Amino acid sequence: EAGVTQSPTHLIKTRGQQATLRCSPISGHTSVYWYQQALGLGLQFLLWYDEGEERNRGNFPPRFSGRQFPNYSSELNVNALELEDSALYLCASSLAGYREETQYFGPGTRLLVL
Amino acid sequence: SQQGEEDPQALSIQEGENATMNCSYKTSINNLQWYRQNSGRGLVHLILIRSNEREKHSGRLRVTLDTSKKSSSLLITASRAADTASYFCAYGETSGSRLTFGEGTQLTVNP
Known part of the structure; x- marks a missing residue:
């Protein structure tokens, strides 16, 4: 699998x-969950999508947004990039989030803003 | 900050020794999970313990949870060089499914 x-x-x-x-x-x-791992700031929760809807949002500005598609894949968009957005962005998935299931993480996308 | 705290921040041991990492948190939780991260890559789920459980085992891993002290510990027995990684605790709060992560412990197992 x-x-x-x-x-x-x-x-x-x-x-x-x-x-x-x-x-x-x-x-x-x-x-689907999104987390940011920036140097010195640890792993911070960004967004949680379930069944196509945004269920929870971390303490990030509105220029961080995303969506979940009907096939449950997800996109994270970061507008007006700032240098401090440089980080490893991790996505995780789980069964229905409300049942506190284990979250399984992907390998991440490393974003570098110059 | 709502982030969990872990100690030690770094731990260096010899192969065969046991490694113990501790995690403390500040809120009520539904579950606490431990993850491993190798060299800034993705997180690998190790074990989940629910708030009504006190101890859980998985292979060489033993996790304890003390909700009265708001703390958990991860014990890795008979460590191997391949266990070298960063270990994070993460907990799910009662108000939702987002995970709040600890600061992590960098474990180095010397051959």
């Missing part, structure tokens, strides 16, 4: 540009 996949593996952008990161959950999982 395939695990969580993320693309691209690496992404280089300049300040002010937009970045789009993609995630495909494990087959059968309906919940």
Whole structure:
């Protein structure tokens, strides 16, 4: 069974540009989570999608947004990139999130903002 | 900060020794999970313990949970060089499914 996949593996952008990161959950999982792992800040929760809807949002500005598609894959968009957005972005999936199931993580997308 | 705390921040041991990592948190939780991360890659799920459980085993891993002290520990027995990684605790709060992560413990197992 395939695990969580993320693309691209690496992404280089300049300040002010937009970045789009993609995630495909494990087959059968309906919940997708996004986390940011920035140097010195640890792993921070960004967004949670379940059944196509945003269920919870972390303490991030509105320029961080995303969506979940009917096939449960997800996209994270970061607008007006800032240098401090450079980080490893991790996607995770689980069965229905409300039942506190284990979250399975993808390999991440490393975003570098120059 | 709502982030969990882990100690030690770094731990260096010899192969064959046991490694113990501790995690403390501040809120009520539904479950606590431990993850491993190798060299800035994705997280690998190790074990989940629910708030009504006190101890759980999986292979060489033993996790304990003390909800009265809001703390958990991860014990890795008979460590191997391949166990070298960062270990994170993460907990799900009662108000939703987002995970709050600890700061992590960098474990180095010397051959």
